[in-house]
Amino acid sequence: MADETTAAGSREHPGPRGWRAAAETALYGPGGFYRRPEGPAGHFRTSVHASALFARAVAGLLCRVDAALGRPAALDFVDMGAGRGELAGGVLAALPADVAARTRVYAVEIAGRPAGLDERITWLSELPDAVTGLLFANEWLDNVPVDVVEVDSAGVPRLVLVAEDGSERLGEPVTGAVADWLARWWPLPAEEGLRAEIGLPRDRAWAAAVDRVVRGLAVAVDYAHTVDTRPPFGTLTGFREGRETAPVPDGTCDITAHVALDACAWAPRTAHAPSGTTHTGAGRTHTAADTAQTPPGTAHISPHAPLDQAHTDSPAPSEAARTASRTPRGAAQAPRDTAHEPGKAARELPPARLLTQRAALRALGLTGARPPLALASTDPSAYVRALASAGEAAELTAPGGLGDFGWLLQPVGIPDPLEPGPEPER
Secondary structure, eight states, X not given: OOOSSOOSOOSSSOOSEEHHHHHHHHHHSTTOGGGSTTOGGGTOOOHHHHOHHHHHXXXXXHHHHHHHTTOOSSEEEEEESOTTTHHHHHHHHHSOHHHHTTEEEEEXXXXXXXXXXXXXXXXXXXXXXXXXXXXXXXXXXXXXXXXXXXXXXXXXXXXXXXXXXXXXXEEEEXXXXXXXXXXXXXXXXXXXXXXXXXXXXXXXXHHHHHHTEEEEEEEEEEOBOOTTXXXXXXXXXXXXXXXXXXXXXXXXXXXXXXXXXXXXXXXXXXOOOOOXXXXXXXXXXXXXXXXXXXXXXXXXXXTTSOTTSSSBOOXXXXXXXXXXXXXXXXXXXXXXXXXXXXXXXXXXXXXXXXXXXXXXXXXXXXXXXXXXXXXXXXXHHHHHHXXXXXXXXXXXXXXXXXXXXXXXXXXXSSOOTTSOOOOOOO
16 A cells, blocks of 8 residues: 555645545644634533533542652643643642642643633643653544545455545555554454454554653543454544534544544553654554564453453443544644654553543542432532532443543553552551
């Protein structure tokens, strides 16, 4: 395959090209969907917008990371793909005063800084070089564009080329790193019409982001699937004004696809290789050795275990989760791949962990339990507030909705903050 993201066509009047290049232009190019002034919140409702409880839970996670780090003089919180800074602002507001005073908050987003944002929030187009604290990527990876492949009549996977009006045709057979990734993470039977989305750019983007964390925790939250639950025809779709629509790369709609979080989980610990050049800046090149060998330190990642168990992979959310809860965020420019720069030594990372948002938020104390009915008699106002809060928590943890989103946790130099701690001595 000559290039996994491009085909014939000029910049001014592009012909059919891979979905990755087409979506990148449609979403992030001049006049692109995510450069529009209304931002993601003008079209979609994320967990951040569903309830302030989400930001409070993330603030609680940051406090756990702070404790694991020994309460450093400077604590970083990085909101990757920050939209209009709603999560960054919500976390800062929810932190205890002593923690907030030590916290450096960064919102990383390709769009410009919104008016009225808390002046304590630093607005960046790229990740800071070094992070000691919590890097949180809420619905960022699904908006890292990917290529699509389809099996032809001879049983050969070929790159899908798309024109600006959304019409498609098949291009060259996939080869090299793309074919390696496909064989390892999304193997396709030789059945005409089957599709897959090549998650390699997302793996690279996540590995490069994790590499910026000196000590702390990196978290990616997204709707996801695993190698044993890949949808046979892929998940590529479009959204406009809160409704699902055909994906058309003309800048009028969001273009998104579910994330192979199990593949992303392995990426920071795979063998180092020479850098290349990609949209994400993460230049990792997968080789045949990557496909054949099992990276060390990943015993906790099992693609065949239920997600709600510890150290497991993410499920495919239901159709309701993909449509009613479709919640993209503006994507920031991903970091350059410092993990694979020549001369840089590899580092050992503890195992990553994948779990549902439902399990993660419950571990952070957000259960959605209704308040006791007796409270209605003793303090009616408090009962109404508690009931409203329980309803919001229930939405964030609902099966078939936001609760089915996957959380990928990668500790760096600290224990997993969501792991149950030892029983206290009696």
